[in-house]
Each structure stands twice: as structure tokens, then as C-alpha cells.
Amino acid sequence: MKNKNVTKTLYMVELAMMVAIIFMMAFTPLGYLRTPGLSITFLTVPVAVGAVILGPKGGAVCGLAFGLTSFIQGLIGGSGLAAMLLTINPFGMAFTCIVPRVFEGWLCGLIFLTAKRFSKNSAYLIASLSCPLLNTALFMGSLVAFFYHTDYIQGIAQTLGAKNALLFVVAFVGLQGMIEAVACTLIASAVSYGLSAALQKGGVCVA
Secondary structure (H helix, E strand, O other): OHHHHHHHHHHHHHHHHHHHHHHHHHOOOOOEEOOOOOOEEOOHHHHHHHHHHHHHHHHHHHHHHHHHHHHHHHHHOOOHHHHHHHHHOHHHHHHHHHHHHHHHHHHHHHHHHHHHOOOHHHHHHHHHHHHHHHHHHHHHHHHHHHHOOOHHHHHHHHHHOOOOHHHHHHHHHHHHHHHHHHHHHHHHHHHHHHHHHHHHHOOOOOO
């Protein structure tokens, strides 16, 4: 019972640290690279690390933290896109900011556990790559579902020369999505692999 309580306490401490890192990054220049369109976010890195180290549930909590910071950014005007979406459809904006990020972290954790059955070392790369890809796919899917037919998004689509929703997603994400994917894959896989090795060496069970 004592060992179980110690393990649970360590898990909660690790989870709290990951959430704190996400909030710290979100409200400092570490978390975003601002662009005229979508901001390039590096918050997928701690979400991916959390999902790998703490499992699907931990990944979901880290994703929730990411989503909440995105929602707060919209409320305080830190994100021009989120702030505009808030004025159009508050529920849609909250859903788009939060729900896709929860699923992003949860699915990333599941992908890691599945990939680890076949190749433990490759699992870190696969999970770290899946996190930004899931973030882009789920976020843009929600954005299209709630806002594609609004005047605001249609105006952006026309500017980009996108004649349908798929072309809009590709044009809108573009280089930002590639940068996020590369950065998260390289950084998160290295960090999560190193942390996992360190925790196992210290006798701490990881996902």
C-alpha cells in the first residue's frame, strides 16, 4: 500500500510539473511564435512528453492545460484569431481551443503505448510526431466545423485562394504546421526518452 501511495504521489507531482510548464510556456515567448495567421505553438512539446511519460490520462490533462491556456489567450486578446472567434461563437471558440487538445494528449499517449509494443525506441519518435499532427488535424477540423461558413473565415479563405475546406486547411496551416511537427518530434522525443530513462533508473514506473 505504501509503495502504491508513493507511486501515485510521484505521478501527481510529475503531472503538476508538466501542467506548470505548459502554463509558463503559454504566457511567455517560449510557447508561441506569432505570425499574421496561425501562431506557431511549441506547447505540443510538453503535451507529448506528458503523454509519453504519464500515459493517456496524463496526456489528456496536459492537453486540457494547453487548451485552457489557448482559451485564456482568446479572452485576454493574446491570440487575435481566438479573440475574433470568441466574438462570433463563444461556445465554438471554447470547444475549438480546448476539446481537440484534450483528445490530442490522450491519443498521443495511446499511440505511444501501441507503438512501444513493436519498437520501444521508435515509439518516442512516433508519439512525438503524432502530437503536433493531431493538434493540427483536430484543431483545424473543429475550426472548419464551427466557423468555415462565417464571413471571417471565408474572407481568409478567399485571400488564400482556397476554394474548399480542405484547401483552406492546407493553405492556412502551411509552413507553421511543418515547423511545429519537426520541432515537437525532435525535442519531445529526446526529452521524453531521456526522462523515461532517468525515471526508470531511479526506480519510478513510467507509461
